[in-house]
Amino acid sequence: MLNQKIKVRDLKLWYGKFEALHGVDLDIYENEITAFIGPSGCGKSTLIKTLNRMNDLVENCRIEGSVELDGKNIYSKKVELNELRKRVGMVFQQPNPFPKSIYDNIAFGPRTHGIKKKNELDEIVEKSLRQAAIWDEVKDHLDRNALSISGGQQQRICIARALAVEPDVLLMDEPTSALDPISTAKIEELVMELKEDYTIVMVTHNMQQASRISDRTAFFLNGDIIEQDMTRQLFTNPKEEQTDNYISGRFG
Amino acid sequence: MISKLMKGLVYASAVFTFGMLAYLVIYILINGVRFLTPSLFAWNYSTSNVSMMPALMTTLMVVAGTLLIATPIGVFTGFYLVDYANRKNPVVKAIGMATDTLAGIPSIIYGLFGMLFFVIFLEFQFSLIAGILTVTIMSLPVIIRSTEEALLATGMPIRQASYALGAGKLRTLFKVVLPVAMPGILSGVILATGRIVGETAALMFTLGTATNLPGSLFASGRTLSLHMYILSQEGRHVNEAYATAVVLLVFVLVINALSTLVSKRLAKGGK
Numbered sequence: 001m002l003n004q005k006i007k008v009r010d011l012k013l014w015y016g017k018f019e020a021l022h023g024v025d026l027d028i029y030e031n032e033i034t035a036f037i038g039p040s041g042c043g044k045s046t047l048i049k050t051l052n053r054m055n056d057l058v059e060n061c062r063i064e065g066s067v068e069l070d071g072k073n074i075y076s077k078k079v080e081l082n083e084l085r086k087r088v089g090m091v092f093q094q095p096n097p098f099p100k101s102i103y104d105n106i107a108f109g110p111r112t113h114g115i116k117k118k119n120e121l122d123e124i125v126e127k128s129l130r131q132a133a134i135w136d137e138v139k140d141h142l143d144r145n146a147l148s149i150s151g152g153q154q155q156r157i158c159i160a161r162a163l164a165v166e167p168d169v170l171l172m173d174e175p176t177s178a179l180d181p182i183s184t185a186k187i188e189e190l191v192m193e194l195k196e197d198y199t200i201v202m203v204t205h206n207m208q209q210a211s212r213i214s215d216r217t218a219f220f221l222n223g224d225i226i227e228q229d230m231t232r233q234l235f236t237n238p239k240e241e242q243t244d245n246y247i248s249g250r251f252g
Numbered sequence: 253m254i255s256k257l258m259k260g261l262v263y264a265s266a267v268f269t270f271g272m273l274a275y276l277v278i279y280i281l282i283n284g285v286r287f288l289t290p291s292l293f294a295w296n297y298s299t300s301n302v303s304m305m306p307a308l309m310t311t312l313m314v315v316a317g318t319l320l321i322a323t324p325i326g327v328f329t330g331f332y333l334v335d336y337a338n339r340k341n342p343v344v345k346a347i348g349m350a351t352d353t354l355a356g357i358p359s360i361i362y363g364l365f366g367m368l369f370f371v372i373f374l375e376f377q378f379s380l381i382a383g384i385l386t387v388t389i390m391s392l393p394v395i396i397r398s399t400e401e402a403l404l405a406t407g408m409p410i411r412q413a414s415y416a417l418g419a420g421k422l423r424t425l426f427k428v429v430l431p432v433a434m435p436g437i438l439s440g441v442i443l444a445t446g447r448i449v450g451e452t453a454a455l456m457f458t459l460g461t462a463t464n465l466p467g468s469l470f471a472s473g474r475t476l477s478l479h480m481y482i483l484s485q486e487g488r489h490v491n492e493a494y495a496t497a498v499v500l501l502v503f504v505l506v507i508n509a510l511s512t513l514v515s516k517r518l519a520k521g522g523k
Contacts, residue, residue, distance in 0.1 A: 054416060059338065086418035096409035099432055108427070109417040158413070165417055 003030040005199045011065035033200045035210035038220030052088035089162035093174040095154035097146035109165035132160035152183025172202040284498035287491040297463040306465040307479035317384035330399025355393035359454040366458035378460025378472040386458040391444035398440020402433035435515040442511035
């Protein structure tokens with residue numbers, strides 16, 4: 001039986017006076033890849049940011065409704081924000097490694113959460129880099145600045161960095177849109193492996209990508225989720241006309 | 253045709269600028285170096301031997317004292333403005349505007365304020381502390397602005413990456429942002445040092461012009477620039493003034509070289 005990991009209910013979000021989400025409901029299941037698709041400005045990036053409360057950083061951003069992680073509202077006052085973000089990791093559109101060594105990039109998260117011992121850190125660094133399928137490429141120069149490697153490699157470093165704090169959920173906001181096709185393929189392959197251990201939510205502009213790798217897809221339009229379903233279902237037999245129009249390339 | 257003319261103009265400007273600088277340096281060296289005798293570095297000043305040693309030491313004291321106060325205040329103000337304050341808050345805007353205005357005020361105004369406030373109102377007399385506090389106010393804008401620029405230049409993405417890993421604001425600032433912003437902040441501090449070393453107007457009526465090493469924070473002294481100014485103004489020791497200028501010049505060149513070196517080293521290390 002599938003375990004429900006995240007439950008979004010009637011979520012409304014405003015940037016100042018602009019209402020970016022109009023009461024969204026969404027279910028995300030454990031060990032699945034959930035893809036968000038839809039045209040630019042439809043609210044998919046906005047929604048993904050609410051799942052680890054990155055929207056807290058945006059001035060004048062206000063929400064209503066609830067987001068539950070394992071049955072607990074993450075917007076409740078009792079929630080420790082840094083603890084939440086440890087459980088819900090994030091990878092961004094532009095690779096954003098710290099201008100530090102590869103090792104220090106990966107070790108930053110564990111250090112933040114109190115791991116100090118060198119041998120423990122060494123272990124985490126190796127494990128995370130292996131999980132992100134980049135260990136073999138960087139193992140001989142972990143002391144190199146993470147900015148000195150290619151963009152595709154940087155993005156996998158960022159994935160490894162997110163994995164190093166052992167999250168349950170991994171949010172990926174268009175993680176391949178800044179990368180070349182080969183790097184993109186590598187990351188797609190990687191993401192499919194990662195779902196064994198993690199729950200993955202991915203925003204993508206690329207419908208082929210969503211249909212290739214995701215289990216479930218939610219189609220966004222103008223701040224609403226028009227349709228959410230198993231990916232195969234949504235792409236072959238959409239229930240809504242707007243979904244059909246979008247996936248067949250009639251707009252967006 | 254016009255492009256040739258422009259090219260000529262650009263070259264001429266460059267040659268002119270560099271020529272002026274070279275002329276200035278060479279002129280001072282020629283007129284100064286031969287009077288740079290060991291006796292000018294004697295520990296005590298006397299009317300027969302206008303030693304610059306007390307002034308040299310006083311300069312170091314003023315620089316050290318000022319940086320000690322101005323650096324933390326300036327850098328933390330920068331932190332506040334960039335990473336804590338709400339940019340749209342009117343108070344924050346006022347601080348920003350005040351900083352810019354302070355940066356543009358002629359130093360004699362600082363001198364006047366320092367004299368009225370520290371020397372007379374707080375009864376510090378002409379003293380090291382009055383001088384230090386006056387140039388502290390003067391160098392704050394430089395440090396605040398450079399800190400601000402350095403912090404802004406680090407950008408949002410690495411901050412987001414840090415927050416997304418569950419790091420708090422303080423950890424993000426000190427472990428992620430600060431290492432990147434360090435060269436910029438340091439070059440601001442060094443720039444401020446340069447201004448302090450070259451300052452006369454703000455110090456003349458606050459630090460005073462006593463010839464000997466100040467024995468305490470409440471004693472008067474003179475910095476190298478002041479020493480030079482007074483020597484040349486009195487007209488009896490113009491040669492020694494040139495010699496002082498040579499030392500001052502070396503001072504400033506070293507500070508500039510240091511600034512370049514530090515930024516390069518830190519930028520390359522890029523930790």
